[in-house]
Structures are given as structure tokens and as C-alpha cells.
Amino acid sequence: MRFTLTTLALVLLAAPAFTQETPAEARLQDLERKIEILSKELETQKTGSILPESGDGAHGGSPAASKVYAIKGGLSIGGYGEFLYQAKEGRRQDGAEGGGTKNLDALRLVLYTGYKFNERIVFNSEVEFEHGGYSDSHPKGEVIVEFAYLDFLLNPSFNVRAGQVLVPMGFINELHEPPAFLGARRPLVERSIIPATWHENGIGIHGDLPGHLSYRTYLLNGLRADEFSAAGIRDGRQAGKEANAQSLAWTGRLDWNPTPGATLGLSFYTGNSNQSGHGEPIRTTLIEAHGEWRWRGLQARGLYAQTRLSAPGVAALNAEDPAREVGTQQWGGYLEVGYDLLQGSRQALIPYARYERLNTQAQVIAAVTPNLANDTMAFTLGVSYKPIPNTALKMDYQKLENKARTGRNQFNLALGFYF
Amino acid sequence: MIRVFAPLAFTLPLFAAFPSSQEALDQVFPGAQITRREHYLTDPQAQQVKALAGTALSGLWTIAYEARLGGKLIGVGFFDTHRVRTLNETVMVAVSAEGRILRVEVVAFREPLEYQAKQPWMKQFEGRELDPELSQKRAIRPLSGATLTAQALTDAARRCLALHQTLYGGASK
Numbered sequence: 001m002r003f004t005l006t007t008l009a010l011v012l013l014a015a016p017a018f019t020q021e022t023p024a025e026a027r028l029q030d031l032e033r034k035i036e037i038l039s040k041e042l043e044t045q046k047t048g049s050i051l052p053e054s055g056d057g058a059h060g061g062s063p064a065a066s067k068v069y070a071i072k073g074g075l076s077i078g079g080y081g082e083f084l085y086q087a088k089e090g091r092r093q094d095g096a097e098g099g100g101t102k103n104l105d106a107l108r109l110v111l112y113t114g115y116k117f118n119e120r121i122v123f124n125s126e127v128e129f130e131h132g133g134y135s136d137s138h139p140k141g142e143v144i145v146e147f148a149y150l151d152f153l154l155n156p157s158f159n160v161r162a163g164q165v166l167v168p169m170g171f172i173n174e175l176h177e178p179p180a181f182l183g184a185r186r187p188l189v190e191r192s193i194i195p196a197t198w199h200e201n202g203i204g205i206h207g208d209l210p211g212h213l214s215y216r217t218y219l220l221n222g223l224r225a226d227e228f229s230a231a232g233i234r235d236g237r238q239a240g241k242e243a244n245a246q247s248l249a250w251t252g253r254l255d256w257n258p259t260p261g262a263t264l265g266l267s268f269y270t271g272n273s274n275q276s277g278h279g280e281p282i283r284t285t286l287i288e289a290h291g292e293w294r295w296r297g298l299q300a301r302g303l304y305a306q307t308r309l310s311a312p313g314v315a316a317l318n319a320e321d322p323a324r325e326v327g328t329q330q331w332g333g334y335l336e337v338g339y340d341l342l343q344g345s346r347q348a349l350i351p352y353a354r355y356e357r358l359n360t361q362a363q364v365i366a367a368v369t370p371n372l373a374n375d376t377m378a379f380t381l382g383v384s385y386k387p388i389p390n391t392a393l394k395m396d397y398q399k400l401e402n403k404a405r406t407g408r409n410q411f412n413l414a415l416g417f418y419f
Numbered sequence: 420m421i422r423v424f425a426p427l428a429f430t431l432p433l434f435a436a437f438p439s440s441q442e443a444l445d446q447v448f449p450g451a452q453i454t455r456r457e458h459y460l461t462d463p464q465a466q467q468v469k470a471l472a473g474t475a476l477s478g479l480w481t482i483a484y485e486a487r488l489g490g491k492l493i494g495v496g497f498f499d500t501h502r503v504r505t506l507n508e509t510v511m512v513a514v515s516a517e518g519r520i521l522r523v524e525v526v527a528f529r530e531p532l533e534y535q536a537k538q539p540w541m542k543q544f545e546g547r548e549l550d551p552e553l554s555q556k557r558a559i560r561p562l563s564g565a566t567l568t569a570q571a572l573t574d575a576a577r578r579c580l581a582l583h584q585t586l587y588g589g590a591s592k
Contacts, residue, residue, distance in 0.1 A: 419505065
């Protein structure tokens with residue numbers, strides 16, 4: 001910017017050679033005027049906003065026509081990534097030795113791409129490479145579209161979103177950039193009860209309401225009950241892949257931010273997960289409540305979620321189908337707290353603790369015996385170091401217990417970033 | 420669905436029609452005489468701004484919009500352009516003669532709108548002066564889901580207050 005200004009000033013200063021007949025005083029005024037015009041032009045380009053028309057003078061109310069939407073359009077790119085080292089102890093909760101395991105994973109590399117067609121229509125997407133991506137020789141990895149939707153921006157309180165969307169439940173499903181949450185691993189509750197990352201095809205509305213409220217609600221393709229298991233509904237997600245839409249589902253969320261730093265919210269999901277088009281419906285309903293408080297380096301959040309499935313529908317599944325083992329009642333919750341010790345610094349050092357309880361088979365149909373290993377407790381103690389807000393190095397130890405006494409504790413180390 | 424909502428799009432107010440710089444100044448200094456003034460910072464002044472703000476300064480060329488009522492300087496509006504993620508936003512930071520923030524207003528935001536700070540969160544800056552409390556770890560509450568926006572805005576507020584203190588001596592003359 002300075003270089004440009006200097007160049008322009010030099011060009012203008014050279015101008016007198018061609019206008020020698022102009023009196024010096026007039027030339028000086030002319031130069032000052034030109035520099036002021038160029039300066040304003042540069043300022044407009046730098047700020048991206050329309051500047052006051054006059055250098056001085058009183059400004060009355062501006063006409064509505066002067067309102068501009070400063071973003072003219074174009075491409076927006078962002079992304080995040082995380083690498084995770086996990087070392088599971090060989091010794092089980094009941095004392096049995098099973099041999100430890102260690103794993104180092106390029107867990108996620110994600111690119112956000114958005115495009116603003118105009119001030120009312122915006123495309124946004126997330127493409128994710130998991131476990132180092134997919135190839136024929138490494139089929140465990142995955143390349144997947146996590147969301148891809150068009151937003152039709154109509155009004156602050158009413159906007160339309162359509163495409164592949166994130167189910168608006170809990171904390172992690174919509175906000176999962178690693179520096180944004182504590183813990184090297186995401187909370188188990190937001191993996192097993194709320195199956196993050198949960199994304200389906202659908203259409204809905206979102207916006208802000210008076211009273212510091214915001215909402216999102218969508219109509220989606222439903223889950224596939226024939227992929228459910230004792231571990232929960234996670235494998236029933238269709239992820240937009242030629243999703244069977246015989247039965248639709250409805251989801252929504254309402255958040256209240258009474259004051260900056262505080263959030264209280266509720267969310268739900270309900271739909272028939274029988275996608276066969278016939279037979280007994282399998283009504284699947286999740287409800288969830290969450291709260292968060294951030295104040296002077298302190299951050300605390302809590303969440304409770306529960307799932308109910310209609311037992312007659314689950315019982316009507318094929319007797320050989322492992323989906324019959326899915327819990328007709330599932331629940332989970334956690335409390336998490338962290339505190340930034342580096343108060344006077346731009347860096348952050350946040351010791352944290354998280355306590356979780358969950359059970360994916362709190363109730364099952366009569367023909368099924370619940371696996372007590374699904375009645376789980378996890379206690380996580382660790383520290384997150386952020387040299388800048390965009391990056392985090394997280395290290396924690398997890399005590400993992402279950403009613404079957406097969407839990408194995410583990411040490412985790414994660415490196416995450418976003419931009 | 421598009422056929423249903425498209426006509427609405429042209430009858431409802433824009434989702435995020437930001438005020439122009441002029442409107443932002445008019446709103447915070449109603450009825451005042453506004454004078455655009457360019458400042459070319461000296462190196463010592465730039466170092467002072469950086470030290471006071473605790474964050475980088477984008478250049479030595481700074482524009483201040485001085486607001487006067489009855490000939491008396493009642494405040495100054497600065498327009499700070501900074502990067503959020505990969506794209507820029509511009510905010511007006513209006514500072515009172517006493518060196519306190521009167522208002523922070525977004526006039527341009529190029530990132531997706533879900534990263535933009537909402538007005539209730541922005542109100543936290545009002546009345547703040549340049550002291551250690553003006554920090555996300557102290558008086559300014561973080562913004563869930565838009566950490567980088569919150570940090571960029573806090574930095575901008577500190578930078579403009581530091582410019583005001585350096586160029587106008589904290590209390591405007």
C-alpha cells in the first residue's frame with residue numbers, strides 16, 4: 001500500500017514538467033486534490049466499504065440506497081486437520097492382560113469451500129479425508145462430503161438451507177475443529193449417542209429470533225435401522241450416499257445466548273428408521289440439552305442426550321439381524337471444564353477434565369441381552385496448549401470403565417489446526 | 420421451493436446489509452461534523468501503537484474520521500481492516516474523546532456469515548478503554564464457533580484505541 005502511494009505521488013510530482021505554464025500555487029493545489037482522490041480510492045479498496053462522500057461536513061441520515069453488501073461474491077476457503085496418537089494399556093479393568101496397542105493416525109484433513117454467488121445465495125461445503133484418505137491398498141480411510149448446501153439468505157430470522165446438512169445436535173456435530181473443543185478425542189457421548197459427524201440430505205430453515213435466540217430446523221432423509229447395532233445408531237447414518245428416503249426425519253435446535261459467553265440450548269431428532277417402505281415403523285427419537293459458560297479463561301460445558309426407539313419395530317427386524325441388539329433406550333451425558341492458565345499471554349495453556357457416562361443399551365427388546373460393556377464411564381484429564389488460537393496440541397489420559405469390566409485406559413496425544 | 424422463496428428474496432430486507440462507513444459514523448456521532456484526516460505514523464509512533472495494542476499494525480498510513488460538535492472534538496472513528504480466516508473484514512471502531520470505545524460496527528465481512536460476530540457480542544466493547552481487561556481472557560467473552568473472528572475483533576479494538584492514544588493523546592483535544 002505504501003509502495004503504491006509513493007509511486008503515485010512520484011508520478012504526480014513529475015507532472016509539472018508537462019504543465020509549466022500553470023502557476024506553482026495552482027499546481028500544488030491540483031496535486032493535493034489528486035492525492036486526496038487517490039487516497040480515498042485506496043481506502044475504499046482496502047476497507048471494502050463506501051466512504052463518506054465529502055471529506056468534511058455534516059452527514060444526515062443516509063438514503064437506504066447507499067446500503068451496500070460489501071461482499072461482492074467469490075470463493076471462500078477454510079479447513080482443519082488433526083493427527084492422533086493413542087496408546088491403549090494392555091491391562092483391562094478386571095486385571096486381565098490383553099496386550100497394549102499403539103496407533104498413530106492422520107485422523108482428519110478437511111477443506112471447506114464456499115462460493116458466494118450473490119448477496120442472497122451462498123454455497124458452503126466440507127470435504128473430509130479421514131485416516132489418510134482412501135486408496136485400494138488402504139481401504140480403511142475415507143473421502144467424504146460432510147456437508148454441501150446452498151443457503152438462500154432472505155431475512156435475519158428466516159433463511160432457507162438445502163443440500164447435505166449437519167444434523168444440528170449437541171456441540172461437536174456442527175463445531176468440530178480440533179482447537180474448538182477440549183480433549184484429544186471427541187467426547188464419547190457425542191460419538192455414540194449423538195453420532196457425530198452426522199450429516200444427511202435435506203432442506204430446512206434457520207435464523208435468529210428476538211431475545212437472543214437462534215434456531216435451525218430441517219427435514220431430512222431418515223436413519224437406516226437395519227444398520228443399527230448394540231453400539232448404537234451410528235452405523236444407521238446414510239451420509240447422503242444415495243440415501244434411502246422412504247422415511248423422512250425432522251430435526252431442530254434452539255439456542256439461547258442470554259449474555260456473551262453463555263449458551264443454553266435444546267435439540268431433537270425424530271423419524272421412522274425403517275427405510276424398507278413396509279412393515280413396522282421404527283420411530284427413532286433423540287432429545288438433547290446443552291449448556292456452556294465461558295468467562296475469564298474458564299470454559300465449562302455440559303450435555304445430556306437420550307435416544308428412544310420403538311420396541312415393536314426393533315422386535316420386528318429379522319431374528320438374525322444384529323440390528324435387533326440396538327438399545328430401545330440409550331442415554332449419555334458429560335461435564336467438562338477447563339481453565340486457561342496463561343492469562344497475560346496470547347498463548348493458551350488449558351488443563352481440563354471431562355466426566356462422561358453413557359449406555360447404548362439402557363433398554364433392549366425382550367429377546368436381547370444387553371452387553372454390559374456398553375454401560376460406560378470415561379474420565380479424561382489432560383492439557384491443551386495453543387501457541388496461537390488456530391492450533392492446539394492436546395495431551396490427555398483417559399480412564400475407561402464399563403460394567404463388563406473390560407475397559408482399558410489410554411493415553412492420547414493430538415495435534416490439530418484450523419484456518 | 421426456490422420458486423416459492425425467490426420472490427420473497429426481493430421483498431425482504433437483506434440478510435446482512437452492512438452500513439456504509441458514512442452510515443456507521445452517522446449512527447455513532449449523530450449531527451456531528453465529520454472530518455477525514457490522514458495520519459502518516461512515524462516509526463516511533465508505530466512502535467508505540469504496537470506496544471500499546473499488543474498486536475501488529477498493518478501500515479503507517481492511517482485514516483481517522485474526527486467528529487466535532489460545536490467545534491469541539493467529541494470522538495474519532497477508525498476503520499480497521501484485518502484478516503479473519505483467509506478473507507478480510509472491516510470494522511469501524513469509534514473512540515470517545517476520553518479514549519473509550521463508543522461502538523464497534525462491521526462495515527465489510529468477506530467470510531461466510533456464520534463466522535460473523537453478532538451485535539450483542541459486539542456490545543461488550545462499548546465503554547472499554549485500553550487496559551489489560553480488553554482481552555478475551557478477561558472482560559471479553561469468547562465467541563463459540565467463531566474464535567478467530569472474536570480474536571480479530573479484540574485485536575482491532577486494541578489497535579484503534581492504541582492509535583487514538585498515540586495520535587490524540589488518549590483524551591482528544
